Amino acid sequence: MSFTSPFPDVDIPNVSLYDFLFGGLTDADRARTALIDGGSGASVTYGELDAQVLGVAGALAARGLGVGDVVGLHSPNVPAFASVFHGILRSGATATTINALYTAEDIAKQLADSHAKALFTVSPLLPQAKAAAAQAGIPDELVVVLDGAEGHPSLRDLLVEGNSAPDVSFDPATHVAVLPYSSGTTGRPKGVMLSHRNLVANVCQIVPRMGITADDRLLCVLPFFHIYGMTVLLDAALYQRASLVTMPKFDLPEFLGNVAEKKCTYVFIAPPVAVALAKHPLVDQYDMSSVHTVFSGAAPLDHELGMAVAKRLGCNVRQGYGMSEMSPVSHAIPFDDDETRLDSCGPTVANMECKLVDPGTGEEVEYLAEGSTEVSAPGELWCKGPNVMLGYLGNEQATADTLDSDGYLHTGDIATVDGKGVVTIVDRLKELIKYKGYQVPPAELEALLLTHPQIADAAVIGVQDEDGEEVPKAFVVKQAGAEELTADDVIAFVAERVSPHKKVRRVEFIDIVPKSAAGKILRKDLRTAESASQS
Structure with missing residues (x-):
C-alpha cells in the first residue's frame, strides 16, 4: 500500500529542458525581462537570454563538446548563470554545478569524479577554479571566466564567435x-x-502548487548551483515567464534593499533567512509590502517562526520538501492553502506516490482514515x-542502497x-538522538529554541554523557544584547x-551555526568539533 498526491496527474512532455522552457517563446515573451542583476540593475530579456543560450551551445559544439561530455559551472547567482547553464544543456552536454564556496580541492574532486572537460567560473572565484582545473587536466582555454580574466576566454568572447547551436538528438x-x-x-x-525528463517533470509538478505567474518578480538568493535554486527558482520561473532578481550571496541589507527597490513579489528562502526576517530590527527600515509570498525549503521551518514572518511582512508563508535526488520537490504546501500548518511540508505533488516504512521492522506504517487530522506513526519516507x-x-x-527494485527512493x-495526505518531516533517520531508547528529533528542539527571544540561532546534536548515554546538546547563538x-x-x-526525554542536557554558546549554502545545518561539523574537543 502507498499514498499518492491528492492532486490529479499532470502531463509531462517528452522533450529536452531547453525545448520545454524556450521552445514556446512568443514575441511578447521575448520582450519580457527575464533576469535582473541585483547589484547593478542590469537586465536581460527572454529574447536576449535565448540568444545567449544558443550562442553558448554553439561555442561548446565548436570546441568539440556535446552529448556524452560534462561541463562544470562554478558561479554564484548572476544573470549569466542562466545563459551558461541552459547553453550547456542545449549543446547536449551535461552540466555539473559546483558550490561557489568550495575550495580548490573540493572543486577538483567534483571535476575529476564527473569527468568534466571544461569549466565556467567568475573572476572572484578564479584562483580556486584555476587550481582545480589544472588538477583535473582542464586547459586554460577551456576555463571560461564569465566576466573576463587574462589568459582565459570570457562569455562575451564565446558569444561574439557567432557559432550556431548544434543539432543534437538524445532520449x-x-x-x-x-x-x-x-x-x-x-x-x-x-x-x-x-535526466531532462526529471527536470521537466518537476517543473510540471510544482508550477500548479507554487502559483508563480508572469507578473511575479522573484528574489533569487538561494544558489542556482543547488537543485532548489536550479529547479524551483530558475527553471520554474523561466517557464512561467516571471522575472528573476539575482543575488550572489546573502547579505541582509542587500536582501531587504533588493526587495524594496525592485518590488520583489515572491521570495524563496531557507529557514536561516526566516530567522532574520522574523527577528532582525533592520527589517523594519525597508518597505517589504510588495512581497505576497515567502516560500521556505532546504531545511525544516517551524510553524511559529513561519507565522512570525507572515505577520511581520503581511504575506503568505509556505514550505516544501525535497532532495537533489528528486529534482528536488516531492511535497509542498500550495500557494492557495491557508489551512495547512507551516511545520508540515504539505501534500505530495502530482504524479508521485509515497510510503512510510518503520526503520526498525521494515514494515509499512498504518495510515489513517481519509480526512483524519490525526497523524500516523513515524516512518522513513519513500x-x-x-x-x-x-x-x-x-x-x-x-544507488542500490537508495533506489529499490520497485523504484522507490529511500x-x-x-x-x-x-x-x-499532509506530510511532516520529523528528522533525518541518521540524526535522531536516542536517549534511553527514546527518539529525540534535533529539528524539533532547534525550532523550540528559536522561539526564545534571546536566541538568534541554534543547532542540536547528540553527545555522550559521563555514563555513555547519548543526550541532546544545544549549540546556541545569542541575540545581540x-x-x-x-x-x-x-x-x-x-x-x-x-x-x-527531550530535555536539552548540555549547552554551548557559539558565534555561528555552520550551514550549507542551501541553509541546512551541518550537524556533522558540530559533531566533528565536539569529538575533537573531547579527545
Missing part, C-alpha cells in the same frame, strides 16, 4: 542533463544523475515518481502523514516545554 528520459552533487551531510558527496533520479554517477552500491528522512543568557536558562526554557 530526454535517459540522457543526463545535470550532475549536482549531494550535500554530503551523511557521507561522501555523490553525483546525482538527473518516494516514487518521474522526478526521481536515474542513480548516482559511478556508484552502483549507493529518503533517509523520518515523516508522518495525516488523513488529508543577550549577554546575560546562561546555559541554565536555556536548559530550563526547553525543560518547561518538552517531554522529559
Whole structure:
C-alpha cells in the first residue's frame, strides 16, 4: 500500500529542458525581462537570454563538446548563470554545478569524479577554479571566466564567435542533463544523475502548487548551483515567464534593499533567512509590502517562526520538501492553502506516490482514515515518481542502497502523514538522538529554541554523557544584547516545554551555526568539533 498526491496527474512532455522552457517563446515573451542583476540593475530579456543560450551551445559544439561530455559551472547567482547553464544543456552536454564556496580541492574532486572537460567560473572565484582545473587536466582555454580574466576566454568572447547551436538528438528520459552533487551531510558527496525528463517533470509538478505567474518578480538568493535554486527558482520561473532578481550571496541589507527597490513579489528562502526576517530590527527600515509570498525549503521551518514572518511582512508563508535526488520537490504546501500548518511540508505533488516504512521492522506504517487530522506513526519516507533520479554517477552500491527494485527512493528522512495526505518531516533517520531508547528529533528542539527571544540561532546534536548515554546538546547563538543568557536558562526554557526525554542536557554558546549554502545545518561539523574537543 502507498499514498499518492491528492492532486490529479499532470502531463509531462517528452522533450529536452531547453525545448520545454524556450521552445514556446512568443514575441511578447521575448520582450519580457527575464533576469535582473541585483547589484547593478542590469537586465536581460527572454529574447536576449535565448540568444545567449544558443550562442553558448554553439561555442561548446565548436570546441568539440556535446552529448556524452560534462561541463562544470562554478558561479554564484548572476544573470549569466542562466545563459551558461541552459547553453550547456542545449549543446547536449551535461552540466555539473559546483558550490561557489568550495575550495580548490573540493572543486577538483567534483571535476575529476564527473569527468568534466571544461569549466565556467567568475573572476572572484578564479584562483580556486584555476587550481582545480589544472588538477583535473582542464586547459586554460577551456576555463571560461564569465566576466573576463587574462589568459582565459570570457562569455562575451564565446558569444561574439557567432557559432550556431548544434543539432543534437538524445532520449530526454535517459540522457543526463545535470550532475549536482549531494550535500554530503551523511557521507561522501555523490553525483546525482538527473535526466531532462526529471527536470521537466518537476517543473510540471510544482508550477500548479507554487502559483508563480508572469507578473511575479522573484528574489533569487538561494544558489542556482543547488537543485532548489536550479529547479524551483530558475527553471520554474523561466517557464512561467516571471522575472528573476539575482543575488550572489546573502547579505541582509542587500536582501531587504533588493526587495524594496525592485518590488520583489515572491521570495524563496531557507529557514536561516526566516530567522532574520522574523527577528532582525533592520527589517523594519525597508518597505517589504510588495512581497505576497515567502516560500521556505532546504531545511525544516517551524510553524511559529513561519507565522512570525507572515505577520511581520503581511504575506503568505509556505514550505516544501525535497532532495537533489528528486529534482528536488516531492511535497509542498500550495500557494492557495491557508489551512495547512507551516511545520508540515504539505501534500505530495502530482504524479508521485509515497510510503512510510518503520526503520526498525521494515514494515509499512498504518495510515489513517481519509480526512483524519490525526497523524500516523513515524516512518522513513519513500518516494516514487518521474522526478526521481536515474542513480548516482559511478556508484552502483549507493544507488542500490537508495533506489529499490520497485523504484522507490529511500529518503533517509523520518515523516508522518495525516488523513488529508499532509506530510511532516520529523528528522533525518541518521540524526535522531536516542536517549534511553527514546527518539529525540534535533529539528524539533532547534525550532523550540528559536522561539526564545534571546536566541538568534541554534543547532542540536547528540553527545555522550559521563555514563555513555547519548543526550541532546544545544549549540546556541545569542541575540545581540543577550549577554546575560546562561546555559541554565536555556536548559530550563526547553525543560518547561518538552517531554522529559527531550530535555536539552548540555549547552554551548557559539558565534555561528555552520550551514550549507542551501541553509541546512551541518550537524556533522558540530559533531566533528565536539569529538575533537573531547579527545
